[in-house]
Amino acid sequence: MTDTVLFILEIVGTAVFAASGALAGLQRQLDAFGVVILGVCTACGGGVIRDLTLGITPPVMFCQPVYALVAMGVSALVFLPAVRHLLAVESRAYELVMLWLDSIGLGLFTVVGVQCAFQQAQDYNLFLLVFVGVITGVGGGVLRDVLSNQKPYIFVKHFYACPTLIGALLCALCWRHLGDIPSMLLGAAVILVLRLCAAHFRWGLPHAADLPE
Amino acid sequence: MTDTVLFILEIVGTAVFAASGALAGLQRQLDAFGVVILGVCTACGGGVIRDLTLGITPPVMFCQPVYALVAMGVSALVFLPAVRHLLAVESRAYELVMLWLDSIGLGLFTVVGVQCAFQQAQDYNLFLLVFVGVITGVGGGVLRDVLSNQKPYIFVKHFYACPTLIGALLCALCWRHLGDIPSMLLGAAVILVLRLCAAHFRWGLPHAADLPE
Amino acid sequence: MTDTVLFILEIVGTAVFAASGALAGLQRQLDAFGVVILGVCTACGGGVIRDLTLGITPPVMFCQPVYALVAMGVSALVFLPAVRHLLAVESRAYELVMLWLDSIGLGLFTVVGVQCAFQQAQDYNLFLLVFVGVITGVGGGVLRDVLSNQKPYIFVKHFYACPTLIGALLCALCWRHLGDIPSMLLGAAVILVLRLCAAHFRWGLPHAADLPE
Numbered sequence: 264m265t266d267t268v269l270f271i272l273e274i275v276g277t278a279v280f281a282a283s284g285a286l287a288g289l290q291r292q293l294d295a296f297g298v299v300i301l302g303v304c305t306a307c308g309g310g311v312i313r314d315l316t317l318g319i320t321p322p323v324m325f326c327q328p329v330y331a332l333v334a335m336g337v338s339a340l341v342f343l344p345a346v347r348h349l350l351a352v353e354s355r356a357y358e359l360v361m362l363w364l365d366s367i368g369l370g371l372f373t374v375v376g377v378q379c380a381f382q383q384a385q386d387y388n389l390f391l392l393v394f395v396g397v398i399t400g401v402g403g404g405v406l407r408d409v410l411s412n413q414k415p416y417i418f419v420k421h422f423y424a425c426p427t428l429i430g431a432l433l434c435a436l437c438w439r440h441l442g443d444i445p446s447m448l449l450g451a452a453v454i455l456v457l458r459l460c461a462a463h464f465r466w467g468l469p470h471a472a473d474l475p476e
Numbered sequence: 477m478t479d480t481v482l483f484i485l486e487i488v489g490t491a492v493f494a495a496s497g498a499l500a501g502l503q504r505q506l507d508a509f510g511v512v513i514l515g516v517c518t519a520c521g522g523g524v525i526r527d528l529t530l531g532i533t534p535p536v537m538f539c540q541p542v543y544a545l546v547a548m549g550v551s552a553l554v555f556l557p558a559v560r561h562l563l564a565v566e567s568r569a570y571e572l573v574m575l576w577l578d579s580i581g582l583g584l585f586t587v588v589g590v591q592c593a594f595q596q597a598q599d600y601n602l603f604l605l606v607f608v609g610v611i612t613g614v615g616g617g618v619l620r621d622v623l624s625n626q627k628p629y630i631f632v633k634h635f636y637a638c639p640t641l642i643g644a645l646l647c648a649l650c651w652r653h654l655g656d657i658p659s660m661l662l663g664a665a666v667i668l669v670l671r672l673c674a675a676h677f678r679w680g681l682p683h684a685a686d687l688p689e
Numbered sequence: 690m691t692d693t694v695l696f697i698l699e700i701v702g703t704a705v706f707a708a709s710g711a712l713a714g715l716q717r718q719l720d721a722f723g724v725v726i727l728g729v730c731t732a733c734g735g736g737v738i739r740d741l742t743l744g745i746t747p748p749v750m751f752c753q754p755v756y757a758l759v760a761m762g763v764s765a766l767v768f769l770p771a772v773r774h775l776l777a778v779e780s781r782a783y784e785l786v787m788l789w790l791d792s793i794g795l796g797l798f799t800v801v802g803v804q805c806a807f808q809q810a811q812d813y814n815l816f817l818l819v820f821v822g823v824i825t826g827v828g829g830g831v832l833r834d835v836l837s838n839q840k841p842y843i844f845v846k847h848f849y850a851c852p853t854l855i856g857a858l859l860c861a862l863c864w865r866h867l868g869d870i871p872s873m874l875l876g877a878a879v880i881l882v883l884r885l886c887a888a889h890f891r892w893g894l895p896h897a898a899d900l901p902e
Contacts, residue, residue, distance in 0.1 A: 318746030
């Protein structure tokens, strides 16, 4: 049961992150292959960083082709005329679709990272669980931004790392009380809601320029 | 016998990738040390990524100085007046030399990556063999482009990842039928020929902008 | 005794590298969270690269929260009005403060990297010791520059990698004669002095453009 739910969460996370990477590639005028590669890197990057950190070699995505295949399929779908047409007509659509895709992927990968750290050793300290969760969640997106030569999202978008940290902490703290699946769903939901609220209400942290000196 | 051929292939791959990195550094106006460092990163980056992925620590290049020393020597050679003079006079020379160096290195490192994955475990699935080959081949070049702050070659050059994938697949499929050395030479040759053809006949994949909506 | 000195060196290195990362974030107009994240990545990046290279998983910084906490605290301090005011008034201050912070951190992390490689195996060759020292020292700074989308310091600043190499070599060579702590202090001091001299006397290596053809 746990394994099935976990697998579904991972596949959904992979699909939405692949779509966000492919969209970023489309926006940057890459060709079909570049779009697919950027999609796969974004979808699988976080997991690879997580596995290398925990000492799982070769990383899971190299042993089980399903993740890369899902990422390739989804990235190719983004190249369909209907999708590109929508993005061309509705300029605001790109920002909005990206926000949703990125937030869902961020939430799912963060809690999957926490779960993976728990599985490796039951006696890991809270700090490691939360940190592994955070780098799993943000890793793919940072890779996408570095590879497509943009200022990483995590530095410029208000309130990107903050919800990830809160969600990972909540997930790790509730683990023993609520059980694994409920904790993961709670953590992912909190991350999604916090990010959507931040975007809607334009929450932000102070910039150096805004502060009194 | 196999070990000798493998060693020669690795050294040649290291030398041509080092030259491509050093040339990129020269083009970007780096100083002598920057040119050498970029050469070493390009030549050794793919191997380090391969070893970390397969769980070989410390990576081979840290234990056997010969790879880094060859990369340093070749990068320093690129700094010779004669080489720089040629590049300055013939503006087209840079593109052409880079294409050849990069294609030879890409082919050799890809098949060396497949060989290395086979050696670690005989029962690896085809997907892992091909994927490890591809990241070993493209890793050094991506590192070169990210470190010198350029859009990675792999996203913008038509037909960069495609031949790598085809060559790695061919090499892995022929392994048991043709033997290791013939499979590696075949895979590397296919990658080189496909890339040169792609550049000569201007093969390319559709860009989003070219497609009917 | 050795452990205590080593711990102090690591914490000081973490603090100064965190400050350099946070300053770079401030300069790039990041918000409070971005500044802290860049500080943590800079301070902990070199250590993570070192641990992955030596096969120490999970990396030390994930198991012992003290490093990340010190990095967070220091990065937050950089956000104080007094610090920002000083930087705004004295435009030259940024360059000078960055040079000192970066040089101290570079020296300390390089020798800590050499120590860590020694500890993993007594029979490592000199090449591995020096190389692990160098990537530990420069790793955090390269990560800072790549993440903040700048040409890595190591390529553009005269005499950045050279002192690191000299200091790491000196530290590794003196290890058995002088003992561990004196060798480390010597190596770190040499790196600091060489970098400050290089900046003061404007030492530099030839650029391609300067050389006769």
